[in-house]
Amino acid sequence: MRYSLKTHKGVSLVGLVLLISVVFYLTFNTFKLTDEQYQAVEKSLINERYTQRIRNDKVFPGGVAIIDRYLMDNIRALETAYQHGPGVFAHERDLVLDSMFLALRQGNTMDSLFAAVKTEYELDEDLEYLLTINAIQLVFSNMMLVNAYHSANPPSFLADSLNTPVGVRIGGELNTPLPQNEIANITVSNAEDYNYWMTFSLHADHRNRTWRVMKLMMPTFLVALFAIGCVVSIYYVTYRNWLSQKKLAEMKSDFVNSITHEFNTPLSTIIVANKNMQNDSILANAENIKPLTKIIERQSFRLQKLFDQVMDITTMDDSSLQKESYELNQLLSEIITDYNVKLSVQNTAVILNAASRPLDVELNKFFFTTMLLNLFDNAIKYNRSEHKRITVDTTVAEYTIKLRISDNGTGIPDKEIEHVFEKFYRFQKQGAQHISGLGLGLYYTYQCIKSHGWTLSVESKENVGSQFTIHIPYKS
Template sequence: MHKKIRLLIIISVLGLLALSGIQGYLINNTYKLEKAAFISETRKSISRIDDLSPNLDIINEIWQDGFLNVLADYRAKIIKKQQVLPKFDSIIATVNDLYITAYQKDLRDKNINQTLKFQKIVRTAIVFDSIQRDTLFIDTNKTPLHLLGDYFTLEEGHKVSNSLWLTDHSSDRIVNGSNKQIAFNLQFETEDRMNIEGWEKIVLGRMAFLLFISILIFLLVFGLLFYAIKSFMTQKKIADVKTDFVNNITHELKTPLSTLTLAIKMLKVDADNSSSANTRNFVNTIERQNKRLQKLIDQVLNNSLGYQEIQLKKEIVNAGDYLNMIIDDFQLSLGLKSIQIDKKITVNTEIYIDKFYFTTALLNILENAVKYGKDDLQILITANSNQNFEISISDNGIGISKKELKFLFDKFYRVGNTEVHNVKGLGLGLYYTNQIVKAHQGKLLVESEVNVGTKFTISIPVK
């Protein structure tokens, strides 16, 4: 039983962990979706600022004209290739602060309340003409060239859009004392990126209610599981204490009863020699009550066993002969009681049972039918065999209500009907019967209706 409790706790903990994992997975997916939605909303709100802002257009024209002049100097061989990007950086440095200020102003004008940084980075810069193609910069190592805006790393930002600037340019330069026209084409690819300060808090804020409900449900499930396991263990401990108490007290009662039995035998000898009828009656009454008390104690002792503890000594018996013998003996025990017993037993199947225990189970059901029967009690006993051996015992007694059927096989349970409690008993007979059937790997089923009758069906494997 302790192994079962440990197994139950382990399975419960694993189930809780699985539930937590699934809940965590769903929350993580929701977080990703909320993040994607928030980034998409912000991207959409700022996507056209750089293209439609007059102030930013002026600044873009300044650095573009400056860059084209630097490229014209390079193509005229006035400066070397390694000087192009540094000169370009110096041009950007003169306008970058103005660009950041103008961009932040446009954000405020659009009522974008997030603390947002924006930057342009260069992905490729290629100069070419009809003869040759000259790559000034290409982002091959994920280290883009900063163009405009705030400084932050790729990991800190999110992509907004890509832009491709294609232009053909021509200008005059003095080369070796003579005027020369310089013409070229430029392919300049940039990427707009944004950095939203505290976006994690914003996304988590949108998920606050979901997180609160998830944590609340988790704590509720954990609390209920803890309470259920604790209650189960407490009930198990109480049941063990009750069983131990019953076993101990019945064993203790057996000793004085044995002594009392011996004393009664001695008194009975003296009573038989006595001429007093009252003395003989008193001794006989004591003897009967002593036997009844011993029978009750034996019943408590035997019925405290669970089906796992019942040691069966099975043997092969003919089902038809065995049942007819049990029913005939039971009819003889009824004496003069006006009870009609009908039987429909035509099976000759051999079954593998413990005759002592199985007989006890059948007699318990038959005795209950008599105890709780009516004046014109009728009992029908049928048996059949297919894959399993089944025996049914039906009566037209007082019946049992539907709500009490589920408790019928509980230890010490007695149906809460005033008529039933006119009959003495401990509420152990059907519990013990059910344990015997379970020990035979079978099932005990019951059907009943108040004031109509009750039907018990025992089903066990044939072998």
């Protein structure tokens, strides 16, 4: 089953996103676990000392006396107010609670207790606490429970600075009470009439908790980022290799199709000519044999040329290239003259604009000639103009000879230019599918230029023409 490039991209992208999501999920869960377990030892030490000091007390050491003075001394009056209606009870309750909360804040001994715990256990100085009352229920006669205060419904007399998500602030500077930094949450109750139930809690944490947790998680974060980077890199390399292999497979398929077509044409012609030569009626007249032998000769030369084109690219390299000194303008003139003589395409001309001075260049004449002929053939094959024109210019700029071959052909799209020099690559443009070839001409040209130690640049515009410039190092 063959998948399209679009399908492969989609499947690969989904897989990449899933892998990154898994890494992120695991990292996030590690962060949450670290956050929940952060300062577990510190919390345990503070909780142990705190619960010891308030074992027979409430909120903070000495807090029970203050609370009883306001709640126990006013419990019957609050019951009477409750019996007179919600409005009367709310007014009396707010007066009692406002006075009690103020007295608790003024008599708070938790500051000194918390400082002593930090000193004793050598805890960080930036450790802060928050002490709150979270809920109060009054117990009237016959064990009637009446809500006097709850953090979910704070009374209007409390200032915003005293309200926290967990209860009314009694002491401490911590502004972020979280489940992770809760030290203790205590509920005290008494199963007797005219009493109260109360819940209070202590939180402790560093001022910059998130940053501290992130610092602890930094190695994990870095490993996660490295893992994601590796996954992306592997995906990218795999994807590039897959594209390369896919492209190579397509080129090989095109090559097999092209070479089959190119080789079958002369072979079929030779076979037909040979069969005709075996015909008795043709053998009876010697004049009929000569045209058939000419056909066989031409097609044999064509087969040899095809084989040579395939084989030459495997033997061309800088170490084995035999070079001789030639005068470039004279050599170009000879090549172009011969090409114009055998040119069978009408309204076509190759023109040479040579530099005014002699240019001596070290090159391999055979490969150089074949290279130019490949460029000329392509310029004619991919040209739909009524008058086909190829111009060859030689100029000298500083220490470089520029050999420029220009045409007025169909041109090459920008996205195709980087591929036209690849082995077996054939530029498929609308209207050019019928053009024969093996996709080796420009590859051969590029290898020839490379083996000489020269460089090549290409400029092209569709429906205007192309310009191939060969840069040849030159010392005058």
